[in-house]
Amino acid sequence: MDFALSLDQKTLMKDIEEFSRRYLAPIAAECDEKQEFIPTPIWRKMASLGYCGLPIPTGYGGAGLGALDTYMCLEAAGRGGAAAGHLLSWAVSMVLGSVALIKFGTEEQKKRYLPRIANGDLICAFCLTEPDAGSDAGSIRTQAVRRGDYYILNGTKSFVTNGPIADLCLVFVSTNPDMGPRGISVFLVESSFPGFSRGKKLNKLGVRSSPTSELIFSDCEVPAENLLGAEGEGFxxxxxxxxxxxxxxxxxxxxxxxxxxxxxxxxxxxxxxxxxxxxxxxxxxxxxxxxxxxxxxxxxxxxxxxxxxxxxxxxxxxxxxxxxxxxxxxxxxxxxxxxxxxxxxxxxxxxxxxxxxxxxxxxxxxxxxxxxxxxxxxxxxxxxxxxx
Ligand SMILES: Cc1cc2nc3c(=O)[nH]c(=O)nc-3n(C[C@H](O)[C@H](O)[C@H](O)COP(=O)(O)OP(=O)(O)OC[C@H]3O[C@@H](n4cnc5c(N)ncnc54)[C@H](O)[C@@H]3O)c2cc1C
Structure with missing residues (x-):
């Protein structure tokens, strides 16, 4: 294993640490107190510097970094004094929002979403946990049923990081309840889709500057082309x-x-x-x-x-x-x-x-x-x- 950094990598880490010291550390305490995500002007600045698309391939507007470099960048932001809540929301949106898409998305899905994650327009959420399925994630009950060109989603996701602010959600659902974990599929659900709604922002002990809520899918209409991978591939x-x-x-x-x-x-x-x-x-x-x-x-x-x-x-x-x-x-x-x-x-x-x-x-x-x-x-x- 070789963790030696190139000059370019060292410069990027140094820049991010300095950015964090200058822009994120000063707002850490207040955002923690008020339970607020990174203010839009700072988020926009991060996006303009390429910090919202670190693991996204350059062909889709990202920085094209691997896992080690991406995580070293987030670590550098932590070293600069950013609130853990901000780092959590940023990491969930940027990493968990994009990695499955990069690996399993169709070309059309990648073109539609990855550049907008990288440019800061889309904040993402990763929705697996449900009220009755936490550690036992294979027992999720949110269901999707195919109806023509759409899947109709019904169910509730709990403790969703970025739930109150997410524009794009990776939602794990059962498309075949008889198959248990092998019947789980993943959908790319936009917050503008009919039948999508959010619960109230949850009041937490820690990582308070990372907004958390329930997400509710009530006959939520998701275009069939927003299935990520094949049916049953979620697990x-x-x-x-x-x-x-x-x-x-x-x-x-x-x-x-x-x-x-x-x-x-x-x-x-x-x-x-x-x-x-x-x-x-x-x-x-x-x-x-x-x-x-x-x-x-x-x-x-x-x-x-x-x-x-x-x-x-x-x-x-x-x-x-x-x-x-x-x-x-x-x-x-x-x-x-x-x-x-x-x-x-x-x-x-x-x-x-x-x-x-x-x-x-x-x-x-x-x-x-x-x-x-x-x-x-x-x-x-x-x-x-x-x-x-
Ligand atoms: C701030 C925050 C943000 C989160 N963000 C997200 C998110 O973005 N997306 C998402 O999908 N989820 C998210 N979660 C949910 C998180 O992943 C779950 O809380 C976690 O998986 C545990 O599930 P649970 O809370 O239902 O606990 P439970 O599964 O009910 O567990 C309760 C206790 O029982 C123990 N336990 C359970 N089963 C076993 C076992 N087999 N053996 C031994 N001990 C066991 C657990 O360790 C725990 O101590 C978030 C949670 C928090 C607190």
């Missing part, structure tokens, strides 16, 4: 192509962890107690050292998954689930130590650290819980299949 799309991207999509938290560590180093050098900087106390030094070790370990595990995606070495369920599992544990400790090193200040909203202590929970729940990641690792060790 294949998730299990064999998207799963690694979905797990690795949280890699932006590496940047958040780095940001927290750098903030702690600066604070520990400046904060005086007992007539000395607290950085001179071994207890503080050890917390900083542990934060660094676990950041680097998580980084290597996440980079390995992204590198495997780029090499076509997927499915890689053990590596992908291990990376997500470990990143969650490392982030939890990083957030806890960051607040601890800052003492009372760490708990205050004026400092950018208490947010991580709320945000980390998404990594233990979203995209497959910690228990399910361990379950997948164990099942694959013992000889089993792939699931959420």
């Amino acid at each position: 294949k799309i998730v299990a064999h192509q998207i799963l690694e991207w979905e797990r690795a999509n949280f890699s932006f938290f590496l940047g958040v962890m780095d940001y927290n560590l750098q903030t702690c180093i600066k604070y520990a050098r400046e904060r005086i107690q007992f007539k000395r900087p607290i950085a001179e106390f071994q207890a503080i030094q050890h917390m900083l050292a542990e934060m660094k070790v676990e950041l680097d370990a998580a980084k290597l595990m996440c980079y390995r998954v992204a590198w495997m995606i780029d090499q076509g070495m997927v499915p890689a369920p053990i590596e992908a689930s291990s990376a997500k599992y470990f990143l969650a544990q490392a982030l939890k400790k990083n957030a806890d130590y960051a607040v601890q090193i800052h003492g009372a200040n760490g708990m205050m909203k004026e400092y950018p650290l208490e947010r991580s202590l709320r945000d980390y929970k998404i990594l233990e729940i979203g995209g497959g819980t910690t228990q399910i990641q361990l379950d997948i690792i164990a099942r694959n060790l013992l000889g089993g299949g792939v699931s959420r």
Whole structure:
């Protein structure tokens, strides 16, 4: 594995980190408080710089980056101080919104949607979870029935990242309930289609600047040409192509962890107690050292998954689930130590650290819980299949 960056890559990461420091970090606290996505003028600026289409091929208006480069860019934005909620929404829209389309879309579907994702016109959502189908994603009940040139969708998707603002939704439905997971299909559903509606924005503990809601499909009319892949291929799309991207999509938290560590180093050098900087106390030094070790370990595990995606070495369920599992544990400790090193200040909203202590929970729940990641690792060790 070679993670060495070219000069062009280094320049891009540096630019994104600087952009984040200048435009995203200053709005992080307020957007978290108000539960708001990136304001439109900043989103537009990101699009004009090519940041909304990083993994989209150049022929469709994107930057044509692979998984490793895409995730390093999101990590760079995290290092610059962007809110995890903004990074989550950006990653879900840009990565999960485009990857299945790139791999399984018809030429017509790619031409219609990819350039508009890259230019920031379309915000995407990935809709799998339902009120009665979370970890057990194979048991989804939203159904699509073919009627002439349309499919008619009925059902509800829950906890949809970008639900309140999405223009284009990848919706997993059952087209053949008798087939269970093998009867799942994916549709590209525009928010303007008749029968599409949104639930109210949900009030969350963490990643608050990533808007979340239910999406309701009530006799929703979807043109037949908006079926992604073939009928019944939904499970294949998730299990064999998207799963690694979905797990690795949280890699932006590496940047958040780095940001927290750098903030702690600066604070520990400046904060005086007992007539000395607290950085001179071994207890503080050890917390900083542990934060660094676990950041680097998580980084290597996440980079390995992204590198495997780029090499076509997927499915890689053990590596992908291990990376997500470990990143969650490392982030939890990083957030806890960051607040601890800052003492009372760490708990205050004026400092950018208490947010991580709320945000980390998404990594233990979203995209497959910690228990399910361990379950997948164990099942694959013992000889089993792939699931959420
Ligand atoms: C902020 C946020 C954003 C999200 N965004 C999206 C999105 O964009 N798209 C989307 O489709 N979904 C999204 N989700 C949903 C997320 O993927 C699900 O919440 C997750 O898969 C878990 O499902 P659940 O909440 O129904 O929990 P459940 O499946 O009900 O699990 C409850 C508990 O039981 C445990 N459990 C369940 N089954 C097992 C088992 N077999 N073995 C051991 N333990 C088990 C779980 O680990 C968990 O601790 C989001 C969730 C959140 C919180």
